[in-house]
Amino acid sequence: MAAEPIALRLPWVEGNPSLRQITDDVCRPLATRPSKSWMACFAVALAALTLGAVSAGYEVATGIGTWGLNKSVGWAFDITNFVFWIGIGHAGTLISAILMLFRQKWRTSISRSAEGMTIFAVMCAGLFPLLHMGRPWFAFWVFPYPNSRGPLWVNFRSPLLWDVVAISTYFTISFVFWFVGMIPDLATLRDRTPAGWRKRLYALLSLGWDGSRRTWSRYETLSLILAGLATPLVVSVHSIVSMDFATSVIPGWHTTLFPPYFVAGAVFSGFGMVMTLLILTRRVMALERYITLRHLEAMAKILLVTGSLVGFCYLTELFLAWYGGNPYERAAFWNRALGPYAWAYWTMMTCNLFVPQLMWWRRLRTSVPVLFVVSLLVNVGMWFERFVIIVTSLHRDFLPSSWTMYKPTWVEVGILIGSFGLFFTLFLLFVQVLPIIAMWEVKSVRAGEAKS
Amino acid sequence: MSGPVSGQLVASFAGETELLAAVRTVRERGFRVHDVFTPYAVHGLDEALAAPRSRLPWVTLAGALAGLTAAVGLQVWCAVVDWPLDVGGKPANSALAFLPISFELTILLGGLATAAAFFWRSGLGRRFEPRLAAPDITDDALVLVLALDDGREGEARELLRAAGAREISTLRETRETREAPEETAA
Known part of the structure; x- marks a missing residue:
């Protein structure tokens, strides 16, 4: 038994809770009626979701003309929101898969909620291409199936089709990972919930888990394999998303920098969202002992690293636009920084490059209010990054006669608000019904800390 | 399963250090560990049991x-x-x-x-109300189930108690009584 030098460091779980205490702390909020603050949040989320449903319904019934798109700016808000939500999801996979492979113990308290966030964010993302189809009931046309038109197959060389496959795979694997990770905890809930519909639900979902050594052994192997598969998957997903742009010939998009740039941005934005959610959740669900200031600080450091990476990509792009000598590329970046959408560009620069630099100071990294504001700014900044990349590259076409401006209509704004409504509705239901902290993983970390 | 006097001894432990020590001792003394049930994955258990790697x-x-x-x-x-x-x-x-x-x-x-x-x-998804070896194994109990093939029950109890078991009970190998331990000793 190699005793790790963990005794020299602060424990990741505060106050030395016993195993039973951990079960009680995590399960208690699930057995009680939702609190007033939860109800208030849920009402707001549902209202936003309703607005989104109305807007989407109006768009589908009337047509894509209800959006502010035009001949030059052929996609804008929808694809911005799509890339934004997909990016949010990436932090969940990073925390649960990559940090698992690196045996980072601190991830155990936050992995479950981050994975849940991934699932819900990918659902929100999927909504946008679906709605942009205009006739979402024909969405199955994107899959290669024998049809009466030849059969006419989908174009396997198109990044948009790669996207379909990548996102479906990502969602499926993330969902399996999330569900499998929850089975032991669902069994814990099954065994402590009094008879009733909740107990039956937990019994059904825990699939008869009995904690046997043989099952645990296979379970650990499965988790490791899924983590190993999810890690290259998460890198591939956002790389493929970036190829939607990079394989085109539009100045500002046609660059080999895009895949790593998008992956770094995705992790950055995802950690921003995890931070926002966890600062709220630990407070509302009284889980400060498990999601400690140290966890928040560790996430702040990742924000600093990924934010700096993203900033480095911004500067590289600018430098190469000038150094590359391509007049169209140069014009596109000149237009981004100084053109009519300069306000969006500088919002992006401020939130993503400058704000994370505050995390160099320990005092700021360990202040919850500061972290909360920073995490919100990161979310805003990363949304604007996608808006800037997409709209400013399109609105000034090669021919000045095609130059135009893009402004979203209320329908597009409504659908964006609706996607936040969907996300928070699902997340709030999740924290009320399912264990948001991986009890069995925290217990194993606790046992390891107690031993040394 | 095996033998006319077969039964099982269910010993519950509070921590993994005690559990692992118990597993090693009973195996050294020639007992067969039927299974181990824990609330989390105890590392080192597979090695202590010399279990084959998953395929x-x-x-x-x-x-x-x-x-x-x-x-x-x-x-x-x-x-x-x-x-x-x-x-x-x-x-x-x-x-x-x-x-x-x-x-x-x-x-x-x-x-x-x-x-x-x-x-x-x-076998997940086949039975939704599993027969747990002890009610707390999904909470805080680490349970060692020992197969009593040749009836050395007294010796086994002593070993387990010495290893720090907080509760030991016997299960007779008949379908009816498997669900309810018939005897409990602190």
């Missing part, structure tokens, strides 16, 4: 290869054999462009096959 990675490999084959086959057949459509003057067999989908389907089938094999091998 799940082979399922992953098979699933991944099936996914890769299916993806390459589908894309080449659709885009090269069945209807070679000219898109932007690119060659029909533009193999590099088939890479992303091949990669994704490799991962997808590899992952799903592993998960399915796990569910099947662990």
